[in-house]
Amino acid sequence: MISILHFGHSNFETALAAIVNRGETAQADVRERVREIIEDVRSRGDEALIDYTARFDRLELTAAGLQVTADEIEQALSAVSEESMAALRLAVERIGAFHAKQKEQTWISTEEEDVLLGQMVRPLDRVGIYVPGGKAAYPSSVVMNAVPAKVAGVPEVVMTVPMPGGEVNPHVLAAAHLSGVDRIFKVGGAQAVAALAYGTASVPRVDKITGPGNIYVATAKQQVFGQVDIDMIAGPSEILIINDGSGDAEHLAADLLSQAEHDELASSVLITTDEGMARAVAEALERQLKALSREEIARKSIEQYGAIIVAGTLDEAIAFSNRIAPEHLELAVDNPFEILPRIHHAGAIFMGHHTPEAAGDYLAGPNHTLPTGGTARFFSPLALDDFVKKSSIVSFTRKGLERLGKDIVHIAELEGLEAHARSVAIRLESKS
Amino acid sequence: MISILHFGHSNFETALAAIVNRGETAQADVRERVREIIEDVRSRGDEALIDYTARFDRLELTAAGLQVTADEIEQALSAVSEESMAALRLAVERIGAFHAKQKEQTWISTEEEDVLLGQMVRPLDRVGIYVPGGKAAYPSSVVMNAVPAKVAGVPEVVMTVPMPGGEVNPHVLAAAHLSGVDRIFKVGGAQAVAALAYGTASVPRVDKITGPGNIYVATAKQQVFGQVDIDMIAGPSEILIINDGSGDAEHLAADLLSQAEHDELASSVLITTDEGMARAVAEALERQLKALSREEIARKSIEQYGAIIVAGTLDEAIAFSNRIAPEHLELAVDNPFEILPRIHHAGAIFMGHHTPEAAGDYLAGPNHTLPTGGTARFFSPLALDDFVKKSSIVSFTRKGLERLGKDIVHIAELEGLEAHARSVAIRLESKS
Known part of the structure; x- marks a missing residue:
């Protein structure tokens, strides 16, 4: 059962601290292991990639076989239904259209006749996208990383995806194809990050590495930062829903669960001004949990890191949200635009009762790579800006x-x- | 004497590698020492700050005395000449005007009647600016970091500057005053970074830390990254000048030296298509070096990490520049705008014969915090964008x-x- 807390009561801060401070950090042994893998890939190149892939992914490759071939992509595409292709194509289009709006132009100033100043904007030359393999292989991750890079004008987008035992999710390859990914390599883990950062005979060196991954991938990205740019290091995912008593308890429960099913460390919190709604959502959660195939994961997440908070006023709820700076924030209230200007920190804001967070995960348009763990105070969603760099121009x-x-x-x-x-x-x- | 290299000749790559691979990285002992200091400041707060300041800066403070008082600022201002105030005020104005052009607006899309998408832009709540003390205390650093933050709308800009033996450069305080810095603390080193990242009773926790510092400061910034945002970690500074044989050898030599005087690790490289110009600049360098008060530093920099390269064609020179991705790039050619579109990577580009790099260091308008060591491939100059964050808006x-x-x-x-x-x-x- 989810805990119901009362805003400001005696146990409130303790319960909250347990939620806020969840999340793993790489231990010294992981850091050391990753450092070794990176060094090995730097010195032995493709050979090291082949060795690690045999060991970790049970996949025997040759240097010539590291890259996914056109035939393999064709084969994957033929395994994808028309309906799936249409849905992925819609996602590519909508995400492309949104990110195109983020484009900045090169500009020069002409106010002063004797001094010209400006800013030149250029796409990065080459970007690497890390895509996890196995069960957590999400085509939406491919789209969310590759499309903004391509819209930014990056000439070459390289992707790595581990293929444990030779298996790959055909939807991941289909998404890569539709998003305009130029080359795909069958490697994963810290070794893939190392190959992208330093280059090998087969894998070209990139300027920036983006995309989600496990603790080894995240640690490797941290270690190659500076050699290349990286996107933010994502912590476990989270949602906060602000509710004013309006709306449907079943919907709010469903939204909490859509976060909780991700993994056990996910956090789903509802803050409502309505005690009755708090109880109704708690009950709906129990009912809906039982119907979920991922019940076990979702239940652990809800019980450990979920909470329903009863606030005295909407002001309190908003202040709480600004304090938490949530990755996903749903304003499940009757007039969400009325309170939007008071939201100071959030990765993405989902407005009103017809905007479940899942809409933003796939194809609304904005990126689903968002700052977690309170870092929305200073980090922004992945954006077109991540795939360009700027040069100042000074001319006297x-x-x-x-x-x-x-x-x-x-x-x-x-x-x-x-x-x-x-x-x-x-x-x-x-x-x- | 500076080395003259010929583009593509046998010793060229070896000589180049020595220049490109200069720069220090924090050794394990520095990382460990910094980790201890950060932990200590987290657990003992002001007390730890007071202890470290006594030890490293020979300055005995109380908690109440950590912050620079209005009286101390008044006193500093009275020590600054009218002329200096006017020059700093001009810098604040021009840098403010340039960065104001980088401002992005919150926007929403209204193309679809049934789905509204947008992006909200907000300033960070609180920013910390690290300013080195002692000899390397540069008022221009204060302006370049504080003004963009203030123009972005950051409500509170906090600055730390060590005051060894109680001494502070009055121009640094004057620059802080003119730039709108809200509070200044008399601490430096890793302890200052720790205080800004985690907060103490006296020093407020910030959302982002920017500004230059020594290896301890840089390492501390790296270690608190994620807890707060940081600007890039700057390596040693560099200039590349592309020349087509036009212009004055004495000017080019002066520009190379303006880089070389920074520190022994600075790198100053000229690539010219004119062998005669190469020799003339080498001779001018020798003459000008002897007249410099910082001759020793500049000479070491020039001899170890300086070079004049003779290229066969301007195309070669441009390709070389794109390979190096220099922090500062001077296009000392007759028609700089003709080759600008072919420059792919550079922190800041100084156009033509009347734009010495020093113009950009102080008051042209663009930021002087620039990506070093080839990172202009993917990093951008410090900008207004560094002091805001964005939230996506999705409304179905x-x-x-x-x-x-x-x-x-x-x-x-x-x-x-x-x-x-x-x-x-x-x-x-x-x-x-």
């Missing part, structure tokens, strides 16, 4: 340097940087 | 869910996430 005319040079020299001298000052002064003194 | 009407629900359910089922599917289906089945 002789007149511009004459106008501003004196102050540049002055600050350089304040800082004791004589050669900085000199590089300006020498131009002002010269005739050319 | 009942009609929208009816239109798209079938495909959402379909993908959820493909992924075996039954509760996800259920959260949509239950709404489609219900009457409300």
Whole structure:
């Protein structure tokens, strides 16, 4: 049974701390093991990839067989139903359209006649997408990572996906095909991350690695950060629902469970101003749990990291949400736009009673890669911006340097940087 | 004497590797020491700050004395000349104006009548700026970090600056005052980073820490990343100048030295298509070096990590630049805008013969915090965007869910996430 807490009561902070502080961090032995794998891939390249893939994925490959072939993709596509292709195509289109709106242009300023300033925006040259294999192989992850990269204009999107025992989810390959992924490699784990970061004879070095993975993958991404860019390191997933007593308890329970079924560390919290709704949702949860094939996982998640909180006022509920900075926030209230301006921190906000979080997971348009564990205070959803980089442009005319040079020299001298000052002064003194 | 290399000749790659692979990485003992300091500040708070400040900065403080007072700021301001105040004020204005152009608006889409999507942009709540003390205390660093935060709308900007022996550079405090810094604390090193990341009784916890620092500061920032956001970890600074034979050898030499005087690890490279220019710049360097007060540092930098490269063609020079992805790139050519579109990777680009890099360091407008060591392939200059975060907005009407629900359910089922599917289906089945 889910716990019902009362906002501000004596046990409230203790119960909350257990939820907020869940999540695993890599232990020293994982860090060490990952460091070894990365070093090994750096020095032995494809050979190391082949060895690890044989050991961890029970798959014997040759260097020539590391990459998924056009035939293998054709074969996967033929195993996917028309209906599935249509659904994935719709996801690719909608996610592409949303991320296209995030595009920034290269710009220059022309206010000053003697100094031109600007910012050049360019796609990254090559991006690597990590996709988990086995059961957690989600085609939606492929779409959410590859489509923004392609919309940003990245010329080459490389994907790695482990294929334990040679098996691959055909929907993952179909999603890659529809999203415009250029090359796919049959490797996973820390070894895949290492190959993407440093390159091997077969796997090209990329500029950024994105995508979800287990603790080995996350640790490897952390360790190669700086050599390449990475997306954020995702912690366990979470949802917070703010409710004002309106709506249907069965719907709210279903939304809590859609989070809880992910894994045992997922957290599903409802904060409502209506004690009756709190009890109704708790009962609906029990009923719905029993009908779920993933009941065991969802039940553990709900019992350990789930909660229904009864708040005195909607103000309290909003303040609580801002304190938690949830990854997913549902505003299950009658007038969600009325309270939107008071939401300060959340990865994605689902408005009103007809917007279950699952709508955002697949094809609404925004990315489903979102900041977890309170990091929505400072991190943003994965976006087009993750696949571009910027360069500043500074262009002085002789007149511009004459106008501003004196102050540049002055600050350089304040800082004791004589050669900085000199590089300006020498131009002002010269005739050319 | 600076080495003159010929593009593609036998010793070229070896000489280049020595330059590209310079830079220090934190050794295990530094990482361990920093980890201890962070733990200590987390558990003992102000007391730990006071202890470390006494030990490392020879400054005895009380908890009440950690923060710089209004009186101390007044006193610093009175020590700063009118001319210096005017120069710093100009820098604040120009940097503010440039970063204001980077502002993104919250937007919503209204193309679909039944599904509204959007992106909300909000400033971070509180930002911490690390400013080095002692000799390397640069007022320009304060401006470059604080002004974008303030322009982004960050309500509280907190700064830390160590004051060894109680001394502080008055220009640093003046820059903080002019940039709108809200509170300043007299601490530095890993302990300052720890205080900003976790908070103490006196120092408030922030959402992001930016600003330059030594290896202890950089390591501490790396270790608290995730608890808070950080800006990039800067490596040693560098400049690459592309020259087509036009311009003045003395100017180019002065620009190389403005980089070299920073520190011994700085790298200054000129690539020119003109062998005569190569020799002239090498000679000018020798002459100018002798006149520099920081000759020793600059000479070491030039001799170890400087080079003049003679390229066969401008195409070669551009390809070389794209391979290096320099932090600072000067296009010291007659028609810089003609080659700009071919520059793929650079932190900041300085156009033509009247734009020495130093112009960008202080007050042109763009940020002087730039990606180093080839990371301009994927990182961008510090920008307004670093001080905001985004939330996605998803709002379905009942009609929208009816239109798209079938495909959402379909993908959820493909992924075996039954509760996800259920959260949509239950709404489609219900009457409300």
